[in-house]
Amino acid sequence: MTTSDEGHSLPATTRAIEISKPGGPDVLRLVPRQVPQPAAGEILIRVRAAGINRGDIVQRQGLYPAPPGITDVPGLEVAGEIAALGEGVSGWQVGESVCALLAGGGYADYAVAPEGQCLPLPEGLSMVEGAALPETLFTCWTTLFDQGQLKAGEALLIHGGSSGIGMTAIQLGKAFGARVIVTAGSDEKCEACRVAGADAAINYRTQDFVEEARVITEGRGVDVVLDMVAGDYVGRDIQIMAPRGRHITIGVMSGKSEATIPMNLVLRNRLVITASTLRGRDLDEKRAIRDALRDQVWPLVKDGRLRAYVHASFPLAQAGAAQSALEASNHVGKIILTM
Ligand SMILES: NC(=O)c1ccc[n+]([C@@H]2O[C@H](COP(=O)([O-])OP(=O)(O)OC[C@H]3O[C@@H](n4cnc5c(N)ncnc54)[C@H](OP(=O)(O)O)[C@@H]3O)[C@@H](O)[C@H]2O)c1
Known part of the structure; x- marks a missing residue:
């Protein structure tokens, strides 16, 4: 166990989905991994739900590797509670519910996100709905x-x-x-x-x-x-x-x-x-998009004028089945993992 700045206990290891080799959904494995540490400007999130994206499938097939310096654990969006704040992060509280865009690492119990890619989870929105929105x-x-x-x-x-x-x-x-x-x-x-x-x-x-x-x-x-x-x-x-x-x-x-x-x-x-591609854009560009969303779209999410459409959710351990469901393409809206 380690402890966040605010005194909350953090485990040393987390469950995460690993791409054991390039291939079909069966190459996804649930493994223990070290809990990532938030670097300066980053937020550690206790993940409750993570969105599945087409990009995750192409990554699993070995055709869309994680950008340099980004974890090989797939997952581009999550919702959860803030578990710890990296150096220099202000305006957020440990325990606050957030959703976030990630460059990777969402298929896990803990993930780090740059502060500029986080949005507060509006009251009344579930973790599953929150994880369906960022990407x-x-x-x-x-x-x-x-x-x-x-x-x-x-x-x-x-x-x-x-x-x-x-x-x-x-x-x-x-x-x-x-x-x-x-x-x-x-x-x-x-x-x-x-x-x-x-x-x-x-x-x-x-x-x-x-x-x-x-x-x-x-x-x-x-x-x-x-x-x-x-x-x-x-x-x-x-x-x-x-x-x-x-x-x-x-x-x-x-x-x-x-x-x-x-x-x-x-x-x-x-x-x-x-x-257009999103994943490879730099932090400043993503922060500018986050700011625009916070100012112009979040009011619509808060009062229900813009909602998440979630087709199905699967437990983290069934990430392969969740990706198969996306590939089968019978869904409307999003498929989500829950932790
Ligand atoms: N560039 C970026 O920044 C960025 C970011 C996120 C996602 N994306 C891309 O956006 C796309 C959608 O992502 P998603 O996560 O929303 O995936 P998704 O829910 O699985 O959507 C894929 C959609 O493509 C349609 N489709 C598949 N083959 C088709 C074909 N031959 N002709 C016409 N429609 C076809 C499917 O519906 P039908 O049943 O109607 O065919 C399905 O609704 C993916 O290509 C993804 O890589 C790009």
């Missing part, structure tokens, strides 16, 4: 509003509308006055997107989203596209983008990273074609 909110905020420059009254097209990312993007788009159109892979998923606030939902397996989006926007097209599919979606999206539209790729769910881009339409409509 999608940080990603969607910076993608839609920093890079996408989404404005009230504009049309936003979100692919993968029923995903963890999609359900948050729908709510953010609506909360800030956009008209939201989504694509999803079943009628049930489309309905879930409408319930979350989408103005229109297109089942991409039974409908041509290019034709449908053209009709929905009465030929004007969409201003911002949030695309996690890539491949031939990029060229198809460009066919339905309004002048000065912004296209942001955040993932390659199609498995095809190459795209054919109709440059005549990019030129004619003066489009911006860009992409």
Whole structure:
């Protein structure tokens, strides 16, 4: 046992999920690890729940290693109580409930987060709900509003509308006055997107989203596209983008990273074609996103106008089953681990 500055006892070891070798869900092992020590500017969190993300699966497959200096334990977001404060951290109390974006280490009983990536857990929000928010909110905020420059009254097209990312993007788009159109892979998923606030939902397996989006926007097209599919979606999206539209790729769910881009339409409509990743950004950038979320989005979370959509939760020891559930892609919203 060691003791936090405030006199609370901390164990020397923690349970954590280890990726024993690159592979399928069965390579995940529950192992003892040392409790991480919070460095200057960091907060040690007693984790109660952790979000599962697609990035965790790609990491498990050996294709997305943790950034230099970051633990190999997967897990990009948690909720829990503050267990100890690193040097120079002020404004937070041991015992306070928080949720946090991590660069890794969330699949464990204890994890460290930079102070600039923590948000206080609003009263009434469960740990499971809190763990479902950081990764999608940080990603969607910076993608839609920093890079996408989404404005009230504009049309936003979100692919993968029923995903963890999609359900948050729908709510953010609506909360800030956009008209939201989504694509999803079943009628049930489309309905879930409408319930979350989408103005229109297109089942991409039974409908041509290019034709449908053209009709929905009465030929004007969409201003911002949030695309996690890539491949031939990029060229198809460009066919339905309004002048000065912004296209942001955040993932390659199609498995095809190459795209054919109709440059005549990019030129004619003066489009911006860009992409975003969150994990590799530096601490200052992530802190700036946290500050924007705290000031502009947290009031919506506090009064329930923006909520976490949690499909299922699994105990930490069943991290493999939890990741399998995400890969099966029958979910709407998030899948969460509980400690
Ligand atoms: N760049 C960043 O900073 C960043 C940060 C976080 C996440 N991401 C990315 O965002 C994506 C979503 O992450 P998540 O954690 O929210 O995962 P998720 O909940 O598992 O969502 C993936 C979604 O993709 C859809 N999909 C899969 N294959 C598809 C295809 N071929 N065509 C169209 N849709 C397809 C699935 O729904 P259907 O049933 O509708 O197909 C599913 O809803 C991932 O690609 C992830 O890597 C990027």
